[in-house]
Amino acid sequence: MKHLFDLLGVLLALYTAYSVHRGRVYGKSGAGRRTWERTEDPNGFWTLIAIYAALSVLLVVWF
Incomplete structure (x- = not known):
């Protein structure tokens, strides 16, 4: 189950970085x-x- 939360955290971090780059969240x-x-x-x-x-x-x- 730990790997699932790690994956979600990494995906959310990627989305956050993408949103900062794009200027829209x-x-x-x-x-x-x-x-x-x-x-x-x-x-x-x-x-x-x-x-x-x-x-x-x-x-x-x-988590």
Whole structure:
């Protein structure tokens, strides 16, 4: 089971890096999903990037 969480953590880290490069990230908002763009909402964008980065590290280290 540890390998599954390691894989999920690595995939989430790759998605986070890709989102930083692209400048757009998708996240859950209410009942659906929402897009945060770096140019339109930098605070929301970087907050979600930080959450995804922390979650990816926790998936690899903690679980």
